[in-house]
Amino acid sequence: MKKLINLPDRVVEEALAGMVAAHGDLLRLEEPNVLVRRDAPRQGRVGVISGGGSGHEPMHGGFVGRGMLDAACAGAVFTSPVPDQMLAATKAVDGGAGVLHIIKNYTGDIMNFELAAELAQAEGTEVASVVIADDVAVQDSLYTAGRRGVGGTVLAEKIVGAAAEEGADLQAVKALCQRVQDNARSMGMALTSCTVPAAGTPTFELSDDEMEIGIGIHGEPGRRRVKLASADEIADMLVAPILEEGVFARGDSVLAFVNGMGGTPLIELYVVYRKVDEILRARGIEIARNLVGSYITSLEMAGTSVTLLKLDDEMTRYWDAPVHTPALRWGV
């Protein structure tokens, strides 16, 4: 294992300290391992929080700031945060208008957020939750934990954060978040594995001529392992199952998000984006907005994911609204 770390057990705390040192104008750190928007709580505004295991940077801490998240809870690498963290975050951002929890659909995240919401409500804070489950690689059935929350989470946090910033109430913010979830679909792939610092060995093995299609953001295996293919073929393999969902039709406007898994250079992401654009054009689907870059990663894993979100006017307006966070910034 070659990593820029000191001690494996200190990675998360030291990275959070670095974020606050770099972005003290936007965020502050509260115990235990919660990044909070510097001016929180904002009276009369809905607080929006999220959180999850670390190792997906910039998600979620990099999205704390104006027009996006009010707080983010950082768990150990690839491990859900504990309820104490979500409770602390909820209290830190509660300006009297309630708090929305944006939860990625993983067994641990759901249980820990549930416990935190029960505790927060017992202390008098109104909490609403939306579960993001946009990964088409996983069959949504009684026989799995359900679809994973992946790229759609980033888009939900941006759009919902803008609505909360403008003063939308808790029910409106929750309904908007649910609409983003219902209209977003993602699919990812990996060229290489990743190594959890505390584990010290790669989570899975991929030989030089193989790739994993339908990978999760924790190195969980996906639909199938196949021989390495070209970027165009990979883009096809990712977009096809998304389009099969029946959510996107000719004439729709979409936000296309081509994401890097952490170890893939931007030049390759644009090669993929070029093909995604070509596929959607041929289908008569307009890319009205896009995002290209590494925003929801899996440590140093090489690979990419594609997320499509069917836009409506309100979502588009909130996407365009000013945002000022460590990782996303425009309009300010």
Place this chain on the structure above:
Amino acid sequence: MPITTPDLADAFRLFGERLAEERDALTRLDQAIGDGDHGINMDRGFQAVLGSLPTFLDDGPGALCKQVGMRLISTVGGASGPLYGTFFLRMGTAMGTAEKLEPVELVAALRAGLEGVIQRGKAVPDDKTMVDAMRPAIEALEVSVGGDWQEALASAACAARQGRDRVTPLVARKGRASYLGERSTGHQDPGATSTTILFESLHDALATIS
């Protein structure tokens, strides 16, 4: 031969020590069908429990179990934190304020813990989870608790091991292992494995009480 708070604390200490020994093995099992952190998370949680254990001994076995549960919920994370945390919390609630426990009372508390785990995690038999080791172990205790205590604990540890191994060929239907579908067959479940270690620890620590 009632079970005292220090007796139970000894069992938890032994479980924590065994988890530390098995940390890398549990993590390897989880790398194969999960996200590769089960040993790391359980070890982190039980190190925190062991550090606080001397301060948990003042108010009876029920209070001990509740404090262990709260500590796990606050330190483990993932799915294991709420599940093991709920297990010990419910055990503590079932024990009430008794100063000592008869074996049959401990078994009833373990049953309450199991029900809590099922309620929190919504696992059914053969989902290939910790429940598949925990349920047979507790059922074995329930049928044998009236007889020799040492044999009852041995039968529970044995039932846990059998339960763990019985679901290895099955397809996982809960947690991150469920994403693998058919590819999860043949892999030993990490949660069922740590639960087996719990029942082995209960045997090793409590069988000698008489």
